[in-house]
Amino acid sequence: MNVHDSERIGGLLEEAGYVPVAADAAPDLVVFNTCAVRENADNKLYGNLSHLAPAKRENPDMQIAVGGCLAQKDRGEIVKRAPWVDAVFGTHNIGSLPVLLERARHNQEAEVEILESLETFPSALPTKRDSTYSGWVSISVGCNNTCTFCIVPSLRGKEKDRRPGEILAEVQALVDEGVSEVTLLGQNVNTYGVEFGDKLAFGKLLRACGEIEGLERVRFTSPHPKNFTHDVIAAMAETPNVCHSLHMPLQSGSDRVLKEMRRSYRSEKYLQIIADVREAMPDAAITTDIIVGFPGETEEDFQATLDVVEKARFSSAFTFQYSIRPGTPAATMEDQIPKAVVQERYERLVALQERVSWEENRKLEGTEVEVLVTVGDGRKDAATGRLSGRARDGRLVHFAVTPSETDPTGNAEGVRPGDVVTTVVTYGAPHHLVADGEVLTHRATKAGDAWAAGKATKLPGVSLGMPGIGRKPLPKQEGPGCAC
Ligand code: SF4
Numbered sequence: 213m214n215v216h217d218s219e220r221i222g223g224l225l226e227e228a229g230y231v232p233v234a235a236d237a238a239p240d241l242v243v244f245n246t247c248a249v250r251e252n253a254d255n256k257l258y259g260n261l262s263h264l265a266p267a268k269r270e271n272p273d274m275q276i277a278v279g280g281c282l283a284q285k286d287r288g289e290i291v292k293r294a295p296w297v298d299a300v301f302g303t304h305n306i307g308s309l310p311v312l313l314e315r316a317r318h319n320q321e322a323e324v325e326i327l328e329s330l331e332t333f334p335s336a337l338p339t340k341r342d343s344t345y346s347g348w349v350s351i352s353v354g355c356n357n358t359c360t361f362c363i364v365p366s367l368r369g370k371e372k373d374r375r376p377g378e379i380l381a382e383v384q385a386l387v388d389e390g391v392s393e394v395t396l397l398g399q400n401v402n403t404y405g406v407e408f409g410d411k412l413a414f415g416k417l418l419r420a421c422g423e424i425e426g427l428e429r430v431r432f433t434s435p436h437p438k439n440f441t442h443d444v445i446a447a448m449a450e451t452p453n454v455c456h457s458l459h460m461p462l463q464s465g466s467d468r469v470l471k472e473m474r475r476s477y478r479s480e481k482y483l484q485i486i487a488d489v490r491e492a493m494p495d496a497a498i499t500t501d502i503i504v505g506f507p508g509e510t511e512e513d514f515q516a517t518l519d520v521v522e523k524a525r526f527s528s529a530f531t532f533q534y535s536i537r538p539g540t541p542a543a544t545m546e547d548q549i550p551k552a553v554v555q556e557r558y559e560r561l562v563a564l565q566e567r568v569s570w571e572e573n574r575k576l577e578g579t580e581v582e583v584l585v586t587v588g589d590g591r592k593d594a595a596t597g598r599l600s601g602r603a604r605d606g607r608l609v610h611f612a613v614t615p616s617e618t619d620p621t622g623n624a625e626g627v628r629p630g631d632v633v634t635t636v637v638t639y640g641a642p643h644h645l646v647a648d649g650e651v652l653t654h655r656a657t658k659a660g661d662a663w664a665a666g667k668a669t670k671l672p673g674v675s676l677g678m679p680g681i682g683r684k685p686l687p688k689q690e691g692p693g694c695a696c
Pocket of ligand 1 (some may be wrong): 356358362365399436
């Protein structure tokens with residue numbers, strides 16, 4: 213969600229006349245889009261702000277703005293702790309940023325504006341996309357759940373759904389620009405439609421995406437097991453451009469811990485959804501999020517998580533060590549687990565998931581895979597002579613090409629980021645697939661043309677960090693987007 217917000221901030225600023233500057237140039241504006249969900253977010257933000265203080269002293273015209281969840285939470289506290297900040301804006305009023313900067317410049321004082329509810333639906337704001345081949349599209353913001361470890365509901369508010377027609381128009385506009393992969397984005401996509409009274413709205417939306425010509429891959433994140441319904445499984449299975457990949461957070465395999473987390477499904481229901489998904493789509497790759505060391509988690513609870521992980525056969529999992537998020541109910545729960553215990557359990561979970569991922573990936577050896585070529589997914593590509601991309605099920609694939617010094621793409625096959633190739637998996641590693649045989653087919657795409665024309669980013673699709681944005685027209689270069 214924050215990454216897409218960063219794209220919107222970039223779009224808004226471009227529309228207001230700002231242009232990105234080279235990483236080593238002195239910017240006129242630095243924007244932090246913060247995320248309070250991340251561990252240590254406060255320390256990282258205030259640390260980064262301190263680093264900027266000398267630059268601000270040297271160039272008082274340089275402006276610094278802070279937005280995102282942490283700004284929504286800390287509000288005026290930010291300018292108290294870092295008085296050299298010019299503007300603070302929240303998650304509900306991203307669109308106000310250019311005006312706040314203008315006002316701060318004119319009044320020569322910090323502008324803090326935090327709203328409690330959404331002013332403009334974020335996707336109605338201009339967006340500066342970081343990739344020519346894939347794009348995020350918000351379908352809803354906020355969340356009606358109250359998971360006890362999560363700060364999102366208090367910072368992003370209740371769920372607000374965007375109208376299907378508006379979403380589909382944005383998807384169509386992206387496809388017209390050459391994008392072939394879209395990820396529908398919401399805190400809980402399975403409750404999409406709750407605001408306008410249609411419980412089947414999400415499945416219908418997936419099917420409607422299937423009607424968009426030129427849209428090759430549709431993904432979504434994140435579903436909630438509590439609200440996952442069969443019409444969505446049917447829509448996934450029956451809509452050819454919806455990818456057979458599902459990222460569904462488990463968080464814990466212990467029913468007792470799930471109850472403490474206020475996540476109102478149980479491990480049996482979770483496993484049943486997975487079984488139903490696999491029955492409808494045997495090739496589905498299922499990934500998840502798991503928190504280790506939630507307050508009060510016993511060895512028995514943790515064992516229940518390991519059992520679910522063993523049974524679920526996730527292709528990969530994002531594993532997190534629980535850490536206190538101030539302002540959440542779990543932060544004040546008794547029985548916080550000692551760090552050493554959390555670490556030890558975490559290592560056991562990671563080892564188990566590595567084994568499962570590896571076993572699952574090895575099963576794909578010898579199978580044909582369709583790869584959407586990406587930028588920045590293969591750090592060793594230059595050394596190995598491979599390119600990288602994503603399979604339809606979301607797996608990372610490194611595939612061999614023939615090096616060429618004459619072809620502008622650097623490979624004799626002329627494959628560019630954004631293009632689509634098919635190849636055969638020769639090795640399944642724990643975290644990726646390798647295809648060292650020949651490229652079987654190569655389809656040039658509009659996104660590949662855009663990359664070749666130098667319009668596309670030469671950096672990874674979406675990146676995190678600190679953006680440098682200036683007002684003078686300097687050579688164009690992509691800037692990263694998030695402070696934590
Ligand atoms: S479903 Fe739970 S974890 Fe996800 S955003 Fe809502 S409250 Fe947070």
